[in-house]
Amino acid sequence: MLDNNICKFIMSGVESGLSVSCFVQEGNPEAMRAKTVLPTHRISLVSRGGGSFVINGAVYPFSVGDVVFAFRGEEIYTESEGCEFMYIQFEGARADELFLRFDIRPGNRIFCAFDGLLPLWKESLSRANGQTTDLVAESMLLYTFSRLTPASTEKDGLLYQLLGQIEKKFNDPELTLGRIAEELAYNPKYVSHLFKEGMGIGFTEYLRIMRIRYAVSLFDHGLDSVRNVALLSGFSDPLYFSTVFKREVGVSPREYIAGKK
DSSP states (O other): OOTOEEEEEEEOOSSSSSSEEEEEOOOOOHHHHHHESSSSSEEEEEEOOOOOEEETEEOOOOOOOOEEEEOOOOEEEOOSSSOOEEEEEEEHHHHHHHHHHTBBBBOOOOOOOOOHHHHHHHHHHHOOOOTTTHHHHHHHHHHHEEEEEEEOOOOHHHHHHHHHHHHTTTTTTTHHHHHHHTTTTOOOHHHHHHHHHHHSSSSSHHHHHHHHHHHHHHHHTTOOOOHHHHTTTOOOOOHHHHHHHHHSSSOOHHHHHHHHH
């Protein structure tokens, strides 16, 4: 690692709301130019120089003080010389809620003139240690979100409510979108269409991803009973859980547990 780089990694959290995986100061030109497919969402704050992010083939010019969002599964690299930026990688149901609240999406990913955040980000990154990096990164992430202007349409508000209900109840094996729609007094077909339009995937797929993500975090924190993790994650059938887990993660729960030892 070069002297002008700081990279601090974080143990994944069990909480389903928001988890941060690293807080990085990037000043290595080779690392910037390397194409990377993001495993989680990323928020970047440009601290020096200028150039362009290339995200899924689209070019996004940036300058000092710009806040730039990239999303899980996107390919990203930088075209620039002499620039530097910091970034936090994060995921979770609350992240999806925040994207909706602030209308953050591929067509609206750059927010300019946030130079005032630079001293706070730099100081926070420099003082973070193994015991506090997760707290520091999460606080910077949420504070930066708080500086943005919220979206306020009725549809965004309903999506925000839907995601909140899913976050609270995702480990209930009886949870359905129809039940949530009924609790919120909306037509289930309308809610289903709105959810897919806003999230880009259907409710069932979103719920499955959330449950598997939670199961992975439980395994990462030492739980080794497939049956218990399945039940805690919202699966009433451990065999079905194992099938879904292998499809989503690429290995069976037993293989994943063995790989952690």
